[in-house]
Amino acid sequence: MDAEFFSVLYQFADVFAFLILSAAGLAIIFGMMGVINMAHGELIMCGAYVTTALVHSGMPLLPAQACGALTAGVVGMILEFTVVRSLYARPLDSLLATWAVSLIVTQGMLVMVGSSFAGVGTPEGSFQVGVYTFSTYRIILFLASIGVLAFIYLLFMKTRFGIHARATMQNAGMARALGMRTNVVYALTFGLGSALAGLCGALYAPTMTLIPTMGATFIVESFVTVVVGGTNVLLGTAPAGFALAVVRTALIGWNGQIAGQIGMLLAVMVMIRVLPNGFSGWLGRWARNV
């Protein structure tokens, strides 16, 4: 394979993985309950910190990452039970409340843990294509993002929980009337979204500096992916991640990271003007018409 071409492909895979992994948890919670979880970045941070702390205490990376994701999931369920549950009727207020939680957690971490936390090195080494060297771990991250999408597909389409979840999403009142405990579905979905956020943090923990404000690195990407995607994770978030990754890779190739970041945001502005309901609205309409 041509090394130049592979390098572009690698760049694309890297951006795609980042967008999908950081947005999946947020999108699931939004799609189910219409709540944007502003503490999403802090759940990512939670996953990253737990993973790193466990690796420092001698646990191998893989189980440590699983623990990081699980911890974030549990924390998310606690958050749902204490704060979000009473605000489902007021989505704007749940946005504010979770933002307050995010502020408290970030600053609380600064007070308790301090501003720096020793990281762990990026595992797996590197490989070479032509004259360029690539990190193997980035490829693993890409595979993980595909894995997350496949997991979401299987969970929502092939399991009993998935049926309950989709029923609740379509019409919560009717689902309740049929005897489903929608409260439990909500709590589990919030936990699942939080665990996916934690997984994102756990996966990226070896690649970045751990600081209490690291959540902010992820949230812009996760927000815009969800905004462009719309309510449906599979029909929305995945194609949105794909489209934004194409835009961003092209811009990075043209003028570096900063052009990628700013340009992607401008592209999002144009996209929401053209597709007000996001990709899920557009693809959903198309799917119904076929």
Next chain:
Amino acid sequence: MLRYLNGPQTLGTGPAFWASFVALCVAAVCYPLFADPYDVGNFAYFLLWIFMAMGLCVMWGYTGMMSFGQTFFFGIGGYSYGVLSILMGADYGLTIVALLLAIGFACAAAVIFGYFMIYGRVAGVFFGIMTLSMTLALAYFLGQTAGPEWAIGKARLNGFNGMQGMPPLTLPWFGGSIELLDTALYYFVISLLLVVYLAVRMFLNSPIGYVLVAIREDPDRVELLGYDIRLYQLIVFIVGGALAALSGVLYTAWGQFITPSSVGLPAAAMPIVWVAFSGRKDITATTLGTFVLLLAFQTITIYSQQWALILMGALLLATVLFAPDGFLLGIFRAVQNLFSRRPGDAPTAGMRSNEG
């Protein structure tokens, strides 16, 4: 025009209110006579943020557009003032021109971003997170402008360290211009505050204000009545952006520096906390509450900035969970009820239910 000063959209209409309003103004004018110029300068610092809060109050409290990105316009205003005043210098009152141009830039940005979002029908939670993304992206962009290539003329943007060395606001005056520092800046800010407060009151009680409140209550119904709500929302977005930019300019002129941290998190959360806590549905409550919170925040910051921010977060959480319409507004209404209760009136329970 003046009849719009009082109206159903703003609390405080009786003689008692206007008497205390005048008393407050007199007290504000007399304050520097008794205080140290340094303290007066700090006082001006608290007041200059209120414009941003007022803008958010009009957007969020009156029109129902929850913007997390007021600091985006604050940053555009502040940085534009920095660049322009360094380029043009402080002679002939050119800093005032820089102030106006900076606000103009923020308005232009509001038109462009507002067009795509509002005409793209972005509303509710998406409007909040898009505006937050805007301000975070601006902070990220400004943070990486450390290199010498990021300069406009002799004005360097300086990355995370921020811009400095711009001149303070300077008024041309007979027999030498006046540099607006400490006491002079204080008087400039309170005059502006007075003008803006009264102007916003008139705006809200004018026919436009009624449409805004109607949009907050039910946008679909307002559209069915034949109003183009997008135009009204865009106007409000511009007003909010301009007021935030005014705060940004005054902030930059006050300390002669601005850094990207004024644009990013947690700075972006602050206007939301002020307005939510104070009571977003009333401009007077917002104005007073913001001032009180800033004073409290600054007092705690002396000991620990982190704890001050934690407290702000806790206040926001408590507001959302226990008094969604704001604490100060609740007290306001209670006091108003106390005074306006006539024999035979129902007890205050009816007002209380608004807070639930």
